[in-house]
Amino acid sequence: MIKRFNDLQQLNVEAAALFIQAANDAITQNGYFTVALTGGSSPIGLYQLLAQAPYRDQVQWENVYVFWGDERWVPLDDERSNARMALTTLLKHVPVPEEQVFPMWADGVSPQEFAREYEQTLRLHLQPDGCFDLILLGMGPDGHTASWFPHTDVLHERNKWVAAYYLDAQDMYRITLTVPIVNRASHVAVIAYGANKADALYEVLKGAPNIEHYPAQLLDRADEQITWFVDEAAASRV
């Protein structure tokens, strides 16, 4: 479903409500909640809200397991690190046990080896079918989501749960959850706002199928399992 907002604060409040609901439902049902966080600038307001009362106190953080949807292959103290952003805006401010937080980074291992290890970690902590309770995503103006960038081989990966590859355009390795694992999540929430997302949002939601150009078209969840949190500027063509 698409949720449109005039006001970014309201967008973040509703995204926080979805996060809290998903956490509480999963913890009631299974005893724990598995979530994949996203990077970029779009989720910062949501993370800051979740780090504060009253939102922070509505999640049983001791039962939360935190992963990432994708990452730039850089150390945790690098300002490009998606994990660093989530740690500083959210995770350092809530009582989630450190051993339940799984950034996509390790020293002394290749990105490919790390991706294999991360998949094993996911297999230990997710339901046997590899189903996340919630995956948060952003979307770039080029229609990428996670590290599914236009015209990359990772768009066609259907076996691995986690992949690593060198993104020439950014001159760095990327680690990402793959299409099949994202499309098994109980819920996916995409946060995308700003006029520079309008064309991509239109193409992804209403355009002719073209996954190579607009990889976020690969998101394939039933309407009630995916929520697009967008502002009127991003949704101007939808």
Ligand SMILES: O=C(O)[C@H](O)[C@@H](O)[C@H](O)[C@H](O)COP(=O)(O)O
């Ligand atoms: O690792 C990354 O490069 C980011 O996670 C990236 O995929 C981001 O989510 C989108 O580019 C949207 O970015 P903004 O939210 O800043 O528009």
